[in-house]
Amino acid sequence: MNEVRSVIIIGSGPAGLTAAVYTARANLQPLLFAGGTWGGQLMLTSDVENYPGFPKGIMGPELMQMMRDQALRFGTTIIDEDVTRVDFSRRPHRVFAGEKEYTAKAIIIATGASSIWLGLPSETRLRGKGVSSCATCDGYFFSGKEVVVVGGGDSALEEANFLTKFCTKVTIVHRRDAFRASKIMQERATKNPKITVIWDTAVEEILGEKNVTGVTLKNLKTNEVTTYRTDGIFVAIGHKPNTDIFRGVIDLDVKGYAVPQENSMTKIPGVFISGDVHDHRYRQAVTAAGMGCQAAIDCERWLEGV
Secondary structure, three states: OOOEEEEEEEOOOHHHHHHHHHHHHOOOOOEEEOOOOOOHHHHHOOEEOOOOOOOOOEEHHHHHHHHHHHHHHOOOEEEOOOOOEEEOOOOOEEEEEOOEEEEEEEEEEOOOEEEOOOOOHHHHHOEOOOEEOOHHHHHHHHOOOEEEEEOOOHHHHHHHHHHOOOOOEEEEEOOOOOOOOOHHHHHHHHHOOOEEEEOOEEEEEEEOOOOOOEEEEEEOOOOOEEEEEOOEEEEOOOEEEOOHHHOOOOOEOOOOOEOOOEOOEOOOOOEEEOHHHOOOOOOOHHHHHHHHHHHHHHHHHHHHOO
16 A cells, blocks of 8 residues: 555646645645656746846746755655646545556645647747747846737737837737737737737747747738748747646636635645646746645645544
8 A cells, every 4th residue: 555645746836846845844744746847837937037035036947946955855755757647536635657656635736837839949949038928027038129929819918018018019920810809908909009910920930049030920811921020929829727637537617727616725625726727817936836835734724624
Protein backbone atom coordinates (compact mmCIF):
# COMPACT_ATOMS: atom_id res chain seq x y z
CA MET A 1 0.00 0.00 0.00
CA ASN A 2 1.33 3.44 -0.95
CA GLU A 3 1.99 5.97 1.78
CA VAL A 4 -1.04 8.25 2.23
CA ARG A 5 0.27 11.79 2.26
CA SER A 6 -1.47 14.77 3.80
CA VAL A 7 -1.43 16.78 0.58
CA ILE A 8 -0.40 16.42 -3.04
CA ILE A 9 0.05 19.58 -5.14
CA ILE A 10 -0.28 19.33 -8.91
CA GLY A 11 1.53 22.19 -10.67
CA SER A 12 4.72 24.17 -10.19
CA GLY A 13 3.97 27.76 -11.16
CA PRO A 14 3.63 30.56 -8.58
CA ALA A 15 0.36 29.08 -7.26
CA GLY A 16 1.67 25.55 -6.79
CA LEU A 17 5.02 26.55 -5.29
CA THR A 18 3.43 29.07 -2.92
CA ALA A 19 0.97 26.40 -1.81
CA ALA A 20 3.97 24.13 -1.24
CA VAL A 21 5.74 26.72 0.93
CA TYR A 22 2.65 27.23 3.09
CA THR A 23 1.72 23.57 3.47
CA ALA A 24 5.33 22.62 4.15
CA ARG A 25 5.63 25.27 6.86
CA ALA A 26 2.43 23.81 8.35
CA ASN A 27 4.33 20.51 8.62
CA LEU A 28 2.10 18.78 6.07
CA GLN A 29 5.10 17.46 4.09
CA PRO A 30 3.59 18.14 0.66
CA LEU A 31 4.40 16.15 -2.45
CA LEU A 32 4.44 18.38 -5.53
CA PHE A 33 4.24 17.19 -9.13
CA ALA A 34 6.12 19.80 -11.13
CA GLY A 35 5.56 18.30 -14.57
CA GLY A 36 8.07 17.54 -17.28
CA THR A 37 8.49 21.28 -17.93
CA TRP A 38 8.14 22.94 -14.56
CA GLY A 39 7.66 26.56 -13.55
CA GLY A 40 4.58 27.66 -15.47
CA GLN A 41 4.35 30.59 -17.89
CA LEU A 42 7.00 32.61 -16.07
CA MET A 43 9.61 30.26 -17.51
CA LEU A 44 8.81 31.89 -20.87
CA THR A 45 9.06 35.44 -19.50
CA SER A 46 12.29 37.42 -19.58
CA ASP A 47 12.17 40.45 -17.27
CA VAL A 48 9.57 40.49 -14.51
CA GLU A 49 9.25 44.00 -13.09
CA ASN A 50 5.85 43.88 -11.39
CA TYR A 51 6.46 41.17 -8.79
CA PRO A 52 6.75 42.77 -5.33
CA GLY A 53 10.14 42.67 -3.63
CA PHE A 54 12.30 43.00 -6.74
CA PRO A 55 12.71 46.75 -7.37
CA LYS A 56 15.26 46.15 -10.15
CA GLY A 57 13.20 43.36 -11.72
CA ILE A 58 14.08 39.70 -12.05
CA MET A 59 14.15 37.13 -14.84
CA GLY A 60 11.11 34.85 -14.90
CA PRO A 61 13.07 31.57 -14.70
CA GLU A 62 15.20 32.97 -11.87
CA LEU A 63 12.10 33.93 -9.87
CA MET A 64 10.66 30.45 -10.33
CA GLN A 65 13.92 28.81 -9.27
CA MET A 66 13.89 30.89 -6.08
CA MET A 67 10.29 29.81 -5.36
CA ARG A 68 11.25 26.19 -5.97
CA ASP A 69 14.28 26.46 -3.68
CA GLN A 70 12.10 27.97 -0.97
CA ALA A 71 9.57 25.14 -1.24
CA LEU A 72 12.38 22.57 -1.02
CA ARG A 73 13.92 24.34 1.96
CA PHE A 74 10.79 23.74 4.04
CA GLY A 75 10.56 20.07 3.14
CA THR A 76 8.48 19.81 -0.02
CA THR A 77 9.13 16.68 -2.08
CA ILE A 78 9.15 17.55 -5.78
CA ILE A 79 8.73 15.05 -8.61
CA ASP A 80 9.43 16.42 -12.11
CA GLU A 81 6.78 14.32 -13.83
CA ASP A 82 3.36 15.01 -15.33
CA VAL A 83 0.24 13.72 -13.63
CA THR A 84 -1.54 11.63 -16.25
CA ARG A 85 -4.70 10.65 -14.39
CA VAL A 86 -6.58 11.31 -11.16
CA ASP A 87 -9.27 9.47 -9.19
CA PHE A 88 -11.13 11.55 -6.62
CA SER A 89 -14.09 9.16 -6.34
CA ARG A 90 -13.10 8.03 -2.86
CA ARG A 91 -10.65 8.97 -0.14
CA PRO A 92 -7.77 8.96 0.00
CA HIS A 93 -7.60 10.69 -3.36
CA ARG A 94 -5.45 9.03 -6.00
CA VAL A 95 -3.01 10.61 -8.44
CA PHE A 96 -1.17 8.75 -11.20
CA ALA A 97 2.13 9.72 -12.80
CA GLY A 98 2.78 7.23 -15.53
CA GLU A 99 1.94 3.83 -14.07
CA LYS A 100 2.73 4.82 -10.48
CA GLU A 101 -0.02 5.63 -8.00
CA TYR A 102 0.18 8.21 -5.20
CA THR A 103 -2.44 8.88 -2.54
CA ALA A 104 -3.26 11.84 -0.31
CA LYS A 105 -5.97 13.10 2.01
CA ALA A 106 -6.06 16.43 0.16
CA ILE A 107 -5.17 17.68 -3.31
CA ILE A 108 -4.29 21.20 -4.48
CA ILE A 109 -4.73 21.67 -8.23
CA ALA A 110 -2.47 24.43 -9.58
CA THR A 111 -1.94 23.33 -13.16
CA GLY A 112 -2.35 26.85 -14.59
CA ALA A 113 -3.31 27.83 -18.11
CA SER A 114 -1.42 27.99 -21.37
CA SER A 115 -1.47 30.75 -23.95
CA ILE A 116 -2.79 29.69 -27.32
CA TRP A 117 -0.06 30.51 -29.83
CA LEU A 118 0.01 30.89 -33.60
CA GLY A 119 2.18 27.79 -34.01
CA LEU A 120 5.00 29.40 -35.99
CA PRO A 121 8.63 28.28 -35.44
CA SER A 122 9.69 31.95 -35.51
CA GLU A 123 7.18 32.66 -32.75
CA THR A 124 8.90 30.13 -30.49
CA ARG A 125 12.38 31.34 -31.42
CA LEU A 126 11.57 35.01 -30.72
CA ARG A 127 9.47 34.49 -27.59
CA GLY A 128 10.78 36.93 -25.01
CA LYS A 129 12.59 38.82 -27.79
CA GLY A 130 9.63 40.78 -29.04
CA VAL A 131 6.99 38.03 -28.97
CA SER A 132 4.71 38.04 -25.92
CA SER A 133 1.26 36.96 -24.80
CA CYS A 134 0.94 39.36 -21.86
CA ALA A 135 0.74 43.13 -22.30
CA THR A 136 0.50 43.70 -18.55
CA CYS A 137 3.75 41.80 -18.09
CA ASP A 138 5.75 43.15 -21.01
CA GLY A 139 4.12 46.33 -22.31
CA TYR A 140 6.53 48.64 -20.52
CA PHE A 141 9.47 47.22 -22.49
CA PHE A 142 7.92 48.57 -25.71
CA SER A 143 7.76 52.20 -24.60
CA GLY A 144 8.06 54.49 -27.62
CA LYS A 145 7.78 51.58 -30.05
CA GLU A 146 5.23 50.17 -32.48
CA VAL A 147 3.61 46.78 -31.87
CA VAL A 148 1.12 44.36 -33.41
CA VAL A 149 -1.66 42.62 -31.48
CA VAL A 150 -3.11 39.46 -32.99
CA GLY A 151 -6.74 38.64 -32.18
CA GLY A 152 -10.25 40.04 -32.17
CA GLY A 153 -11.78 39.14 -28.83
CA ASP A 154 -11.97 40.99 -25.54
CA SER A 155 -8.46 39.92 -24.57
CA ALA A 156 -6.93 41.27 -27.78
CA LEU A 157 -8.68 44.62 -27.55
CA GLU A 158 -7.90 44.93 -23.86
CA GLU A 159 -4.22 44.23 -24.61
CA ALA A 160 -4.25 46.77 -27.44
CA ASN A 161 -5.77 49.52 -25.29
CA PHE A 162 -3.32 48.81 -22.48
CA LEU A 163 -0.34 48.94 -24.84
CA THR A 164 -1.24 52.45 -26.01
CA LYS A 165 -0.04 53.66 -22.61
CA PHE A 166 3.49 52.88 -23.76
CA CYS A 167 3.55 52.42 -27.52
CA THR A 168 3.37 55.07 -30.23
CA LYS A 169 1.26 52.83 -32.45
CA VAL A 170 -0.70 49.59 -31.92
CA THR A 171 -1.92 47.62 -34.92
CA ILE A 172 -4.55 44.94 -34.41
CA VAL A 173 -4.38 42.12 -36.95
CA HIS A 174 -7.64 40.15 -37.11
CA ARG A 175 -8.52 37.26 -39.42
CA ARG A 176 -12.17 38.31 -39.72
CA ASP A 177 -13.94 41.49 -40.89
CA ALA A 178 -15.48 42.21 -37.49
CA PHE A 179 -14.41 41.90 -33.87
CA ARG A 180 -15.80 39.22 -31.57
CA ALA A 181 -15.20 41.42 -28.54
CA SER A 182 -17.90 43.07 -26.44
CA LYS A 183 -19.27 46.38 -27.79
CA ILE A 184 -17.69 48.45 -25.05
CA MET A 185 -14.24 47.00 -25.81
CA GLN A 186 -14.79 47.64 -29.55
CA GLU A 187 -15.73 51.26 -28.85
CA ARG A 188 -12.62 51.83 -26.74
CA ALA A 189 -10.38 50.38 -29.43
CA THR A 190 -11.93 52.17 -32.40
CA LYS A 191 -11.93 55.52 -30.60
CA ASN A 192 -8.29 55.22 -29.53
CA PRO A 193 -6.20 57.31 -31.96
CA LYS A 194 -3.13 55.09 -31.42
CA ILE A 195 -4.92 51.92 -32.60
CA THR A 196 -5.31 50.85 -36.22
CA VAL A 197 -6.86 47.62 -37.50
CA ILE A 198 -5.90 45.32 -40.37
CA TRP A 199 -8.93 43.17 -41.18
CA ASP A 200 -9.24 39.75 -42.85
CA THR A 201 -5.57 39.06 -42.28
CA ALA A 202 -3.39 36.38 -40.71
CA VAL A 203 0.21 36.49 -39.52
CA GLU A 204 2.19 34.14 -41.76
CA GLU A 205 5.66 34.73 -40.30
CA ILE A 206 7.44 36.75 -37.62
CA LEU A 207 10.60 38.42 -38.88
CA GLY A 208 13.86 39.15 -37.07
CA GLU A 209 17.02 37.44 -35.94
CA LYS A 210 17.78 38.60 -32.39
CA ASN A 211 14.59 40.65 -31.97
CA VAL A 212 11.29 41.11 -33.80
CA THR A 213 11.60 43.50 -36.73
CA GLY A 214 8.37 42.81 -38.61
CA VAL A 215 5.69 40.34 -39.66
CA THR A 216 4.58 38.78 -42.91
CA LEU A 217 0.83 39.24 -43.36
CA LYS A 218 -1.59 37.45 -45.68
CA ASN A 219 -4.95 38.88 -46.63
CA LEU A 220 -7.34 35.94 -46.38
CA LYS A 221 -9.70 37.33 -49.02
CA THR A 222 -7.22 38.41 -51.70
CA ASN A 223 -4.28 36.13 -50.72
CA GLU A 224 -2.01 39.17 -51.00
CA VAL A 225 1.15 38.80 -48.89
CA THR A 226 2.84 41.89 -47.45
CA THR A 227 5.58 42.73 -44.96
CA TYR A 228 4.70 44.96 -42.03
CA ARG A 229 7.35 46.57 -39.83
CA THR A 230 6.88 46.26 -36.08
CA ASP A 231 8.98 46.15 -32.90
CA GLY A 232 6.90 43.49 -31.20
CA ILE A 233 3.95 41.16 -31.51
CA PHE A 234 1.43 40.31 -28.79
CA VAL A 235 -0.51 37.11 -29.43
CA ALA A 236 -3.94 37.44 -27.83
CA ILE A 237 -6.01 34.63 -29.31
CA GLY A 238 -6.90 33.10 -25.96
CA HIS A 239 -5.76 30.92 -23.09
CA LYS A 240 -6.50 27.28 -22.41
CA PRO A 241 -6.70 26.08 -18.80
CA ASN A 242 -4.69 22.92 -18.19
CA THR A 243 -7.65 20.89 -16.98
CA ASP A 244 -7.91 18.01 -19.47
CA ILE A 245 -7.16 15.34 -16.85
CA PHE A 246 -9.87 16.77 -14.57
CA ARG A 247 -12.74 16.63 -17.07
CA GLY A 248 -15.66 14.75 -15.57
CA VAL A 249 -13.95 14.80 -12.17
CA ILE A 250 -14.33 18.38 -10.91
CA ASP A 251 -16.64 21.17 -12.07
CA LEU A 252 -15.33 23.14 -15.06
CA ASP A 253 -16.94 26.16 -16.69
CA VAL A 254 -17.71 26.42 -20.41
CA LYS A 255 -14.11 27.45 -21.16
CA GLY A 256 -12.65 24.63 -19.09
CA TYR A 257 -11.59 26.63 -16.03
CA ALA A 258 -11.90 24.91 -12.66
CA VAL A 259 -14.81 26.11 -10.52
CA PRO A 260 -14.64 26.24 -6.71
CA GLN A 261 -17.65 25.62 -4.51
CA GLU A 262 -16.52 26.83 -1.08
CA ASN A 263 -13.63 29.30 -0.99
CA SER A 264 -10.90 27.43 -2.90
CA MET A 265 -12.40 23.95 -2.41
CA THR A 266 -14.18 22.21 -5.26
CA LYS A 267 -17.38 20.19 -4.96
CA ILE A 268 -15.15 17.28 -3.88
CA PRO A 269 -14.14 17.59 -0.21
CA GLY A 270 -10.39 17.86 0.12
CA VAL A 271 -9.74 18.95 -3.48
CA PHE A 272 -8.69 22.60 -3.83
CA ILE A 273 -7.82 24.84 -6.77
CA SER A 274 -5.53 27.84 -7.12
CA GLY A 275 -4.01 30.13 -9.71
CA ASP A 276 -4.66 30.43 -13.43
CA VAL A 277 -6.39 27.05 -13.63
CA HIS A 278 -9.30 28.97 -12.07
CA ASP A 279 -8.44 32.63 -12.70
CA HIS A 280 -9.14 33.83 -16.23
CA ARG A 281 -9.41 37.49 -15.25
CA TYR A 282 -6.10 38.59 -13.72
CA ARG A 283 -3.56 35.96 -14.79
CA GLN A 284 -0.65 37.53 -12.90
CA ALA A 285 2.16 35.83 -11.00
CA VAL A 286 1.34 37.75 -7.84
CA THR A 287 -2.38 36.83 -7.91
CA ALA A 288 -1.51 33.19 -8.62
CA ALA A 289 0.85 33.18 -5.64
CA GLY A 290 -1.89 34.71 -3.47
CA MET A 291 -4.32 32.01 -4.57
CA GLY A 292 -1.72 29.37 -3.75
CA CYS A 293 -1.56 30.78 -0.24
CA GLN A 294 -5.37 30.74 0.03
CA ALA A 295 -5.64 27.13 -1.14
CA ALA A 296 -2.91 26.04 1.28
CA ILE A 297 -4.62 27.70 4.25
CA ASP A 298 -8.01 26.27 3.24
CA CYS A 299 -6.39 22.86 2.86
CA GLU A 300 -4.67 23.02 6.25
CA ARG A 301 -7.89 24.03 8.03
CA TRP A 302 -9.88 21.34 6.24
CA LEU A 303 -7.35 18.67 7.24
CA GLU A 304 -7.63 19.74 10.86
CA GLY A 305 -11.31 18.80 10.76
CA VAL A 306 -11.03 15.33 9.20
